[in-house]
Amino acid sequence: xxxxxxxTSKWLREDLDALIGNSNEDGGDRTPLSAYVLPYxxxxxxxxxxxxxxxxxxxxxxxxxxxxxxxxxxxxxxxYLNDITVPIVVCVVDRSIADESDADTIIEARLxxxxxxxxxxxxxxxPPGAVEALGFTVSL
Amino acid sequence: xxxxHEVIHRYATARAVAEHGVSIFAVGDPSGAQLNAAxxxxxxxxxxxxxxxxxxxxxxxNALRWRRMTQPQPNSYQPAQVEIVEAVLRHTKRLxxxxxxxxxxxxxxxxATAVSETDSPLGPLLLDSIREVGESACIxxxxxxxxxxxxxxxxxxxxxPVLVPGELGHLSAxxxxxxxxxxxxxxxxxxxxxxxxxxxxxxxxxWFGNRAAPCSSLGPHxxxxxxxxxxxxxxxxxxxxxxxxxxxTEVMDTYFPQPVWDSRLxxxxxxxSDEVMAWKxxxxxxxxxxxxxxxxxxxxxxxxxxxxxxxxxxxxxxxQGTYLVLREGETERGVMYDQAMRALGPRAEGILAxxxxxxxxxxxxxxxxxxxxxxDELFALGVRSAGQVRAWTEARLICPQRDTDFAxxxxxxxxxxxxxxxxxxxxxxxxxxxxAGLRKELELAVSQANFRTLERDGILHLDVSHExxxxxxxxxxxxxxxxxxxVTRSQVRLPFSDVSAQWLD
Numbered sequence: 001x002x003x004x005x006x007x008t009s010k011w012l013r014e015d016l017d018a019l020i021g022n023s024n025e026d027g028g029d030r031t032p033l034s035a036y037v038l039p040y041x042x043x044x045x046x047x048x049x050x051x052x053x054x055x056x057x058x059x060x061x062x063x064x065x066x067x068x069x070x071x072x073x074x075x076x077x078x079x080y081l082n083d084i085t086v087p088i089v090v091c092v093v094d095r096s097i098a099d100e101s102d103a104d105t106i107i108e109a110r111l112x113x114x115x116x117x118x119x120x121x122x123x124x125x126x127p128p129g130a131v132e133a134l135g136f137t138v139s140l
Numbered sequence: 141x142x143x144x145h146e147v148i149h150r151y152a153t154a155r156a157v158a159e160h161g162v163s164i165f166a167v168g169d170p171s172g173a174q175l176n177a178a179x180x181x182x183x184x185x186x187x188x189x190x191x192x193x194x195x196x197x198x199x200x201x202n203a204l205r206w207r208r209m210t211q212p213q214p215n216s217y218q219p220a221q222v223e224i225v226e227a228v229l230r231h232t233k234r235l236x237x238x239x240x241x242x243x244x245x246x247x248x249x250x251x252a253t254a255v256s257e258t259d260s261p262l263g264p265l266l267l268d269s270i271r272e273v274g275e276s277a278c279i280x281x282x283x284x285x286x287x288x289x290x291x292x293x294x295x296x297x298x299x300x301p302v303l304v305p306g307e308l309g310h311l312s313a314x315x316x317x318x319x320x321x322x323x324x325x326x327x328x329x330x331x332x333x334x335x336x337x338x339x340x341x342x343x344x345x346x347w348f349g350n351r352a353a354p355c356s357s358l359g360p361h362x363x364x365x366x367x368x369x370x371x372x373x374x375x376x377x378x379x380x381x382x383x384x385x386x387x388x389t390e391v392m393d394t395y396f397p398q399p400v401w402d403s404r405l406x407x408x409x410x411x412x413s414d415e416v417m418a419w420k421x422x423x424x425x426x427x428x429x430x431x432x433x434x435x436x437x438x439x440x441x442x443x444x445x446x447x448x449x450x451x452x453x454x455x456x457x458x459x460q461g462t463y464l465v466l467r468e469g470e471t472e473r474g475v476m477y478d479q480a481m482r483a484l485g486p487r488a489e490g491i492l493a494x495x496x497x498x499x500x501x502x503x504x505x506x507x508x509x510x511x512x513x514x515x516d517e518l519f520a521l522g523v524r525s526a527g528q529v530r531a532w533t534e535a536r537l538i539c540p541q542r543d544t545d546f547a548x549x550x551x552x553x554x555x556x557x558x559x560x561x562x563x564x565x566x567x568x569x570x571x572x573x574x575x576a577g578l579r580k581e582l583e584l585a586v587s588q589a590n591f592r593t594l595e596r597d598g599i600l601h602l603d604v605s606h607e608x609x610x611x612x613x614x615x616x617x618x619x620x621x622x623x624x625x626x627v628t629r630s631q632v633r634l635p636f637s638d639v640s641a642q643w644l645d
Contacts (some may be wrong), residue, residue: 010445011143018144055579058436058452059572075441076451082524083542095356096150096308096334097443099461103357110361120363130154130334132362 004063004086005039007073009053013039016051054080078105085140095132106134114138146309154366156338161369162324162353163339165269166346167262168376171254172208173347177384178247179205184391185244193238195400197231200224201248203643206397208255209345210287210322212262213294220290221256224643228252247383261376266319266343267298275299278317279337281308283326285595286645291321304595306443308336319343324353324370326396332368333359342370346378348395349387397644399619406626410511413503416530417624418632421458424598424616424645428638429466430627431455431620434531437633438465438472438582440614442591450582460617463594465582465602468611471633476578477536480570491563495535498560501553503533523548534629538571539564581605582612589614598645618644 005012016034040048050064054076063070069088072078078091093103110116117135119125127133179201186194204224215221229252232245239245270278280295280302282288292302305328308318318337320327323344331340333356344351353370385391399422411417418430431437432455439453440463453462467475481488506514511530518526523545531537532549540546546564550557585602594600598616618641 008444008448010448014143018142053448055448055451059576075444076448079454079457093358094334095154095358096330096336097306099306100328100330100357101457101459107357107361118363127364128151130151130158130364130366132333132356132358132364132366134358134362 002066002068003037003049004067004070005049005051005073006054006057006070006077008076009051012051012073057083074102078102081105081109109138110134110136150334150336153335153338154333157332157335157340157368158366161371162332163341164324164351164370164372165265165341165343166351166372166374166378167265167343168378169208169261169345169347170377170381171251171258172205172260172345173384174381175201175205175208175251175255176347177381178244178251180385180391180393181383182244182248183393184385184389188392193235197228197235197248199400199643200227200231201252202395203397204228204252204255206395208260209348210283211290212260212266212321213291214259214263215256217290217294225252225256260345262343262345265375266321269319269341270298270300273317277314278319279303279311279315281305281318281320281327281331283322284645287321289596305331311336317341323348323350325350329354329356333366346374347380399640399644401621401623404623404625409626411530411626413533414629415626416629416632418627419624420621422618422638422641422644423464423635424618426637426639426641427599427615427635428641429635430632431458432531432632433528434534434537435473439463440465440586442594446587447583449586450579458617458620460619462617463614464617465612465614466635468613468635473536473633476571476574479574480567483570483574484567487566491567494560494563495538495567498550498553498555499533499535501555505553506530506533518549518552521548521552538568585612
């Protein structure tokens with residue numbers, strides 16, 4: 001178990017059902033996202049990705065110790081950013097939300113004791129149009 | 141549309157607006173300009189050191205100006221405006237006994253009267269623009285729920301939906317144009333950097349000078365930053381009244397209705413043991429609350445799906461617009477604590493004893509060294525939440541949120557960690573369990589509540605059947621004081637009546 005998804009579980013599950021693939025390609029395979037992520041559910045084998053509702057973290061639940069990467073999805077999940085100590089954290093900031101406290105949480109983390117990394121130069125990922133990306137490392 | 145399709149659509153509109161920019165219609169409004177000039181001249185003449193006798197008048201005049209900008213419907217659709225104009229006139233009359241130079245009062249009174257006698261020219265322009273684009277292809281965006289309520293009554297006849305920035309998620313297909321009734325500076329930057337429609341137009345009075353389009357808060361730090369350009373179109377009679385101050389005059393003028401906090405009343409001292417530092421929080425429904433820096437507080441997020449709306453917000457995140465779930469007459473913390481103690485049965489006594497012991501030891505330390513030094517020492521040891529050390533003496537705040545903080549704290553107190561540590565964790569778990577039970581009850585009550593009412597009134601009474609939890613309310617935070625006061629512990633987190641939030645919403 002190395003990945004955990006934290007957010008509103010109803011929405012995360014809906015997103016995992018989405019089919020991905022290139023519809024322009026002839027016979028392009030359309031596979032549900034869940035086929036790659038293998039979320040924890042009733043009929044899974046030994047390995048799976050836990051989908052943890054943010055509210056659960058507020059009630060004292062911690063991420064599994066074997067977890068190396070956590071994806072925090074918007075609103076509620078960032079509140080626990082300071083309590084999450086897995087090596088890689090991906091925060092998905094929804095810019096369309098009228099209230100910017102989510103982004104402010106990230107910037108606070110960026111400004112306190114962190115080292116910037118460039119997503120383009122260091123991670124070799126060019127954000128697509130209308131995506132703003134910010135990368136940094138923090139010492140624990 | 142599935143969520144994924146909505147996201148794809150949102151990226152397409154964001155790319156379109158990032159490329160083509162937004163439009164600003166700056167509409168001439170001579171009466172509004174007269175009021176704006178009178179307020180700014182008054183602020184400039186009185187300067188930073190102005191006497192408190194002006195506060196009520198300026199607050200009413202500012203509320204009137206804010207409405208003129210954000211609710212440009214005809215005056216026949218402005219029932220609350222009459223009341224504010226009356227307040228302006230009443231206060232100017234009262235001030236004539238105190239003030240030597242009455243010309244400022246004359247200008248304020250005359251311009252308030254002029255505003256009440258002429259409809260805003262923004263209204264007809266907005267109607268024309270809507271007709272040009274077609275009712276089904278556009279939406280109107282209001283600054284917040286109270287402004288939306290005012291605009292919607294008027295725009296119902298035009299058949300156009302009026303929304304607030306938080307509601308732009310699910311528009312019907314074919315919506316191409318948003319008319320935002322506020323300057324870019326007074327709405328979230330998301331309206332420009334993640335717009336719901338591929339065209340965005342701001343309709344503002346020409347007398348408002350700041351037309352800058354702000355970027356997202358992540359933008360300045362990010363790669364792929366979005367910068368939106370704004371094209372300004374001046375429309376109608378935009379001549380400024382003769383008393384207008386030159387544009388570059390520096391005036392402390394916020395436009396946005398803000399509470400007046402006066403100055404701090406508490407003396408500069410550390411609180412006594414039955415006291416605590418707390419911020420004053422003004423709430424919808426004519427309520428207020430003292431909020432101490434301790435446990436997170438129960439909150440509601442109406443944007444979440446059913447079943448996920450009730451949660452917690454840390455004290456530092458309680459800001460304007462946060463919805464708090466409160467109980468009239470008693471704090472939630474107290475009731476949860478009592479319930480947890482009951483659930484622990486025979487174990488409760490032992491737990492209570494170790495809790496009392498470490499809290500007493502902490503209180504003694506604080507008495508010896510003072511809070512500041514104690515917090516510094518703890519912080520040096522690695523206790524991240526050391527700033528909350530005073531709150532931990534309180535019986536009902538079980539222990540620090542982070543377990544390692546608690547272990548370090550016990551070490552600093554030179555106390556053996558067991559069974560004190562395990563007892564506290566057991567109690568905390570029991571409280572979490574009790575509050576998870578309450579959360580289910582609240583979710584159920586919230587699922588039956590009407591959010592439109594909450595948005596319009598800023599307050600909503602919940603129907604909860606759970607024993608000990610009758611009288612729960614949801615209320616919107618309107619403002620939070622920039623400084624803390626010293627209040628007694630029994631006062632904190634209990635809502636009480638307070639009228640200083642008048643016209644803030």
